[in-house]
Amino acid sequence: MHNRRNILAGAGAAALLAGSLAEGRAQPKKIKTLKAVVHADLKIVDPVWTTAYITQRHANLVYDTLFALNAKFEPKPQMVESYTLSPDGLKYTFTLRPGLVFHDNQPVRPVDCIASIKRWSARDPMGQLLATFITEMAVVDDRTFSMTLKEPYGLVLDSLGKATSPPYIMPERLANTPPNEQVTDPTGSGPFMFKKDEWRPGNRAVYLRHPGYVPRSEPPDYLSGGKIAKLDRLEWIYIPDNNTVLSALQAGEIDYFEAPPLDFIGMLKGSPDISVLNIDSLGVQGLIRPNTLHPPFDKYEGRQALLHLIDQAEYMGAVVGDASLYMPFCGAYFLCNSDNETAVGSEPLRKPDYAKAKALLAQAGYVPGQKIVVLQPTDRPQYNAATTVLISGLRKAGVTVDVQSADWSTITSRRTRRDPPDKGGWNLFITTHGGPDTSMPVSNVWFNSKCERANPGWACDPELEKLISAWAREPDRAKRHAGIEEIQRRAYVSVPYVPFGQFFQPVAFRKNVTGVLAAGQPVYWNIDKS
Amino acid sequence: MLRIVLRRLGATIPVMLVVAVVVFLMLHLSAGDPAAIIAGDNATEEDIALLRKSLGLDRPLAEQFVQWIWQLAQGDLGVSIFNRVPVATMIAQRMEPTIALTVLTMTLAVSLAVPLGVLAAWRVGTWVDHTIMALAVAAFSCPVFLIGYALVQQFARTWKVLPVQGYTPLSEGLVPFLLHLALPAISLGLIYTALLARMTRSTMLEVLGEDYIRTARAKGLGVRQVLLQHGLRNAAVPIVTTIGLGIALLIGGVVVAESVFAIPGIGRLTVEALQQRDYPVIQGVILVSSLAYVLVNLLIDLSYLLLDPRIRY
Numbered sequence: 001m002h003n004r005r006n007i008l009a010g011a012g013a014a015a016l017l018a019g020s021l022a023e024g025r026a027q028p029k030k031i032k033t034l035k036a037v038v039h040a041d042l043k044i045v046d047p048v049w050t051t052a053y054i055t056q057r058h059a060n061l062v063y064d065t066l067f068a069l070n071a072k073f074e075p076k077p078q079m080v081e082s083y084t085l086s087p088d089g090l091k092y093t094f095t096l097r098p099g100l101v102f103h104d105n106q107p108v109r110p111v112d113c114i115a116s117i118k119r120w121s122a123r124d125p126m127g128q129l130l131a132t133f134i135t136e137m138a139v140v141d142d143r144t145f146s147m148t149l150k151e152p153y154g155l156v157l158d159s160l161g162k163a164t165s166p167p168y169i170m171p172e173r174l175a176n177t178p179p180n181e182q183v184t185d186p187t188g189s190g191p192f193m194f195k196k197d198e199w200r201p202g203n204r205a206v207y208l209r210h211p212g213y214v215p216r217s218e219p220p221d222y223l224s225g226g227k228i229a230k231l232d233r234l235e236w237i238y239i240p241d242n243n244t245v246l247s248a249l250q251a252g253e254i255d256y257f258e259a260p261p262l263d264f265i266g267m268l269k270g271s272p273d274i275s276v277l278n279i280d281s282l283g284v285q286g287l288i289r290p291n292t293l294h295p296p297f298d299k300y301e302g303r304q305a306l307l308h309l310i311d312q313a314e315y316m317g318a319v320v321g322d323a324s325l326y327m328p329f330c331g332a333y334f335l336c337n338s339d340n341e342t343a344v345g346s347e348p349l350r351k352p353d354y355a356k357a358k359a360l361l362a363q364a365g366y367v368p369g370q371k372i373v374v375l376q377p378t379d380r381p382q383y384n385a386a387t388t389v390l391i392s393g394l395r396k397a398g399v400t401v402d403v404q405s406a407d408w409s410t411i412t413s414r415r416t417r418r419d420p421p422d423k424g425g426w427n428l429f430i431t432t433h434g435g436p437d438t439s440m441p442v443s444n445v446w447f448n449s450k451c452e453r454a455n456p457g458w459a460c461d462p463e464l465e466k467l468i469s470a471w472a473r474e475p476d477r478a479k480r481h482a483g484i485e486e487i488q489r490r491a492y493v494s495v496p497y498v499p500f501g502q503f504f505q506p507v508a509f510r511k512n513v514t515g516v517l518a519a520g521q522p523v524y525w526n527i528d529k530s
Numbered sequence: 531m532l533r534i535v536l537r538r539l540g541a542t543i544p545v546m547l548v549v550a551v552v553v554f555l556m557l558h559l560s561a562g563d564p565a566a567i568i569a570g571d572n573a574t575e576e577d578i579a580l581l582r583k584s585l586g587l588d589r590p591l592a593e594q595f596v597q598w599i600w601q602l603a604q605g606d607l608g609v610s611i612f613n614r615v616p617v618a619t620m621i622a623q624r625m626e627p628t629i630a631l632t633v634l635t636m637t638l639a640v641s642l643a644v645p646l647g648v649l650a651a652w653r654v655g656t657w658v659d660h661t662i663m664a665l666a667v668a669a670f671s672c673p674v675f676l677i678g679y680a681l682v683q684q685f686a687r688t689w690k691v692l693p694v695q696g697y698t699p700l701s702e703g704l705v706p707f708l709l710h711l712a713l714p715a716i717s718l719g720l721i722y723t724a725l726l727a728r729m730t731r732s733t734m735l736e737v738l739g740e741d742y743i744r745t746a747r748a749k750g751l752g753v754r755q756v757l758l759q760h761g762l763r764n765a766a767v768p769i770v771t772t773i774g775l776g777i778a779l780l781i782g783g784v785v786v787a788e789s790v791f792a793i794p795g796i797g798r799l800t801v802e803a804l805q806q807r808d809y810p811v812i813q814g815v816i817l818v819s820s821l822a823y824v825l826v827n828l829l830i831d832l833s834y835l836l837l838d839p840r841i842r843y
Contacts, residue, residue, distance in 0.1 A: 041802060043610075043612040043613045043806070044568065044612055044613060045613070049568070049581075050568050050569065050570050051569065051570035051573060052568075052570050123577060125574070178584075180580045180581055180583075180584040181584060182614055184613075184614050200623055200794060201610070201612075201613050201615060201620065202620075202624070202794055202798060202799055202802050203792075203794035204794075237696075237792070239695060239792040240789050240792075240798065241789045241790050241792070243679060243790075244682070244694060244695050244789075244790055244791065244792055247682050247683075247686060247687055247694040247695070248694040248695050248696075248792075250687065251686055251687055251690065251693075251694050253693060253694055253695065253696070379805075406561070407805065409562050409567055409805055409806065409807055410561045410562050412563070412566045412567055413561055413562045413563035413566050413567075413807075414561060416563070416566055416575060416578065453574055453575075453576070454574075455574070456575075
């Protein structure tokens with residue numbers, strides 16, 4: 001289509017061409033570039049140092065993993081060509097695929113994998129758990145290494161292939177960096193190379209196809225299979241204003257919008273040049289986190305009372321709006337649509353019962369007039385909307401609510417305080433989480449009920465932890481599934497958190513972009529642009 | 531002149547020291563913990579504590595302050611807590627778009643506002659004056675984001691003659707550089723045009739009532755000479771002051787315009803650093819912005835000497 005901008009651009013290009021010819025220079029070969037607007041600014045490039053989603057997505061481009069999940073959430077070999085498990089279930093032997101090289105063209109060696117696993121297991125909760133079972137990791141030959149366990153453990157491969165924060169394989173020289181120190185050298189093993197000299201924090205991150213990457217031969221399947229980089233260059237752009245992103249996408253200035261606000265989806269679906277795709281069958285779970293250190297939520301009854309305040313449709317209406325983007329009801333702690341979905345124990349969550357909530361709060365020692373401190377984030381629209389619904393529900397149950405508003409950064413700091421609510425502490429706040437990690441008891445960090453070692457809120461239920469531990473030791477996947485019901489039944493007694501709904505975040509892209517994968521998160525291999 | 535410049539530059543040192551102390555204390559005593567933000571939701575308290583230690587944020591405040599001042603004295607603004615990039619590099623990267631936007635905005639504003647203000651003063655009370663002032667009030671009353679969205683809708687989405695967003699450095703060509711800055715410069719420029727036009731008009735009205743203007747007219751000088759040589763020159767001091775303050779404000783960062791047009795400038799850097807509690811970046815940006823403010827004010831003061839020989843320091 002001819003328009004005035006094309007004419008202006010054409011004039012500019014002609015001027016540049018004339019200049020180049022005058023200087024006797026050849027024009028560079030046209031490269032295939034995808035411009036994607038990402039959900040957050042990439043600030044940190046070390047996926048062990050932070051669990052920020054944007055850094056994990058950066059890591060998916062730059063690093064490869066030993067195993068990766070398929071669409072059934074089963075761990076499948078990725079960098080690993082084959083593996084064996086000894087009959088006693090104590091020794092794994094992994095053989096790497098031939099020809100794997102890092103971005104500096106050095107071969108990927110078993111010693112790199114061992115060092116990467118060690119660094120990761122010092123920080124990641126599932127890695128920490130795995131480390132308690134490992135007695136030794138040793139190099140067998142130039143493509144093989146072994147992992148010896150002190151007792152059989154059912155989640156070795158699930159840990160190595162977890163969807164978020166898996167052990168990304170980096171060169172040994174980088175993986176030997178202490179886990180609390182940031183790695184700033186982005187030399188990786190993945191299908192794209194990070195172009196550090198073009199990185200402009202707050203604006204742009206650039207990736208180039210890694211010509212030495214050897215993809216698997218299988219077709220891509222969720223996060224597993226062949227990671228074929230069809231783009232020469234990928235530009236991640238950070239634009240804080242969503243209206244600007246929408247205009248830029250419609251004008252064709254950008255190709256891919258990673259996290260369009262949910263209230264834009266209807267408009268985007270109606271646009272002839274734009275496709276909208278839900279790439280995440282699991283979606284996002286909203287949760288209310290009670291502080292178990294202070295009354296009335298230090299008692300089971302106090303936390304159970306919260307279950308009776310919930311009308312998930314009301315929460316989802318406020319947070320999402322478009323009914324096609326959320327589940328009408330989901331009582332599964334480990335997400336609906338997941339391998340571990342069950343509705344067991346979720347009856348109190350199905351329909352609000354304010355009288356019952358009031359009675360349970362009284363049993364927990366709540367005295368009318370006692371202030372319940374709710375932290376309300378002002379700069380996160382979804383959290384803010386859900387908190388407003390929560391406040392309304394608490395008031396209907398006769399609770400005196402002390403709403404303390406702040407930006408999310410302040411709340412992430414405030415929520416770590418253990419002081420009583422009237423001395424700088426808190427009673428309730430809202431957050432979200434999602435993906436395959438949420439769908440397993442050992443990697444769902446807000447489900448962790450290890451008291452002092454649990455996330456803020458300090459959920460504490462040794463009985464629940466005992467059930468989780470037994471579940472994790474079970475090597476048979478089918479038997480593990482049965483254990484989930486017992487775990488969830490117990491969770492609805494001690495209530496580490498209250499799930500208030502499950503919703504989906506689609507991506508939007510221009511119609512000349514093809515091969516977008518439903519991998520649970522935006523990934524950029526297999527994507528092509530015409 | 532040189533003595534004045536040196537004396538004024540010397541006076542900036544205590545100002546900058548006060549700014550440094552206030553900024554440091556306000557940041558470190560306010561709520562928020564960069565270690566908790568970096569560690570993310572999956573981190574345990576133990577992880578956060580270890581991270582805080584590795585970042586040196588667990589040390590006594592006085593020790594952190596002394597170290598920062600010592601670094602400053604050596605010309606080192608430190609490194610970002612998050613990406614370990616030197617703060618000076620980050621500011622330099624963000625300063626170019628901000629300065630470019632400032633220059634274009636003020637060029638546009640001055641070239642429109644001064645003639646309009648002079649014209650309105652010359653035609654005071656007529657429809658010309660009323661029209662110019664009505665437009666000025668309208669432009670001044672519109673928020674930048676509203677003007678920005680309206681311009682994007684018309685120029686970028688309907689007519690498709692200008693890009694929606696982004697910034698292209700001058701080194702990549704004058705045409706894309708100007709195309710990308712056109713809409714943000716117009717959005718901001720309209721407001722500064724309105725402000726300057728009103729200031730020019732009111733100052734000119736005051737000057738045009740002076741005896742020396744009547745004398746100039748009585749001598750038979752033409753309109754152009756009376757307005758520009760005798761009128762505008764004598765009205766220049768407050769106009770230049772307003773222009774200078776405008777430049778200082780723009781250099782300090784124009785968050786809304788930078789956000790609406792996705793320009794990676796100083797304003798967005800400041801907001802992002804504040805949201806993340808990236809202390810070295812916030813401290814560096816505020817110091818540099820304060821320095822820019824002081825220097826622009828110095829230039830304004832020096833310009834007075836040229837514009838009005840009666841002024842002495």
